[in-house]
Each structure stands twice: as C-alpha cells, then as structure tokens.
Amino acid sequence: MSFLESVSYVDLIGYFGGGITLWGIYQKTMIPLRVGAVFGNLGFIGFGLLAGSYPTLVLHAVLLPLNGYRLYQMMRLVRDIRDSAGQDNSLEPLLPFMQRVREEAGTVLFRKDDAPDRMIVIHSGSIVLEEIDVHCGPGDVLGEIAAFTPDNRRTCTAVCETECELFTLSNDAMVQLFYQNPRFGMFLVRVVVQRLLKNWRDADARAQALLT
Structure with a gap:
C-alpha cells in the first residue's frame, strides 16, 4: 500500500x-x-x-x-x-496621564546637556530656549526630542519668560505611551518632523540672508 x-x-x-x-x-x-x-x-x-x-x-x-x-x-x-x-495634534485625550504645574517667571525648566526627565506642553505663558533664542508659547511642546537622542541629553536651556501653566509628562510615561498609544506616537512623530522642518527653514533663511 x-x-x-x-x-x-x-x-x-x-x-x-x-x-x-x-x-x-x-x-x-x-x-x-x-x-x-x-x-x-x-x-x-x-x-x-x-x-x-x-x-x-x-x-x-x-x-x-x-x-x-x-x-x-x-x-x-x-x-x-x-x-x-488623519487626526490633528490634540493632546486632550492624553491629559489624564499628565501633571499640571505652575512655574514663576525666571524658572529654569531644564538646562542644556541635562538628562531628560519630562516632556512639557505649554498651556499658558512664554518660554525661551536660550541657545537658539526661540520663544515658545501656548500649545508648543518641549523636551520630546531629548528622550530619543543617541546621547539622551537636552539640546537647549529652557527658561520661563513669564508665569507659565504647563502640562508635564514624565520621561518613562512618555516612552511607554509612545509604544502603547498610536495617537501619542503619531503626535510625537509630527512634532519632531515639524521641529526639523522649522529648523531647516530657519537655517535656509539665515543662509539666504548671508548671501544677500
């Protein structure tokens, strides 16, 4: 058989x-x-x-x-x-994971080369990034890049120009949400890309100014 x-x-x-x-x-x-x-x-x-x-x-x-x-x-x-x-960059669904804090004018939120400990979303007030003289206001996000840099260090010093109301998310929680929450992951990707595009446009504008 x-x-x-x-x-x-x-x-x-x-x-x-x-x-x-x-x-x-x-x-x-x-x-x-x-x-x-x-x-x-x-x-x-x-x-x-x-x-x-x-x-x-x-x-x-x-x-x-x-x-x-x-x-x-x-x-x-x-x-x-x-x-x-296909959604906007609203962080409203993530606010329960964040801590709301107030900082006085002149407060140093973090310094260049510090290890990242949190991401910051500005609710009200103004913050300056001293090394590059960039002024950030309501809706801007700070500290999201440092957690993903190879040396894991802050790239600028952030100082409150006015009294600020902030939403903060710890670095550990940010990394966990990045892997677990698709909306938050997409939000971070968009923020980083927007920051890179802005830096590229600023550098291009400075180069054009030097040529004229």
Missing part, C-alpha cells in the same frame, strides 16, 4: 493544521503569523476530535482564543494608527 493510499482524511486535516502553522511561523509580520496560528489551531482541533487525540484537542482549543485575541489586538492597533494619521 502506497503512502497516499494509507493517508486518511483525518490525517490530511492534521497535515493541514501543521502546514498552515508552519506557513504562519515563516511570515515576517505579526498579523499573517496570527492568521496562520488561528487556522492551524482549527486544523488541529478537527484532527484531535476525529482522531481521538484529546491532548491535541485540548491544547489547540486553549490556544485558539488566545491567538484570536492577539490577532484582534494587532488589527485594532493597525486601525488606530490609520485613524490617528
């Missing part, structure tokens, strides 16, 4: 479960991997039920909802990232 003749439809279901599981493991991204795991679980559940292999049945009956839930989480994350890409 040849191998093909000896293979029953129950065995084929088991081979299907194993094959689709291997296909999922071979994938380089999480969603196809979870899809392969879910269909692999279904195949092995069918095999375990028909072949009377109850350890296989129980194992994959437990793994199926776990893989299904992880697949749902990944698809929801992708959807949230797409949704956040």
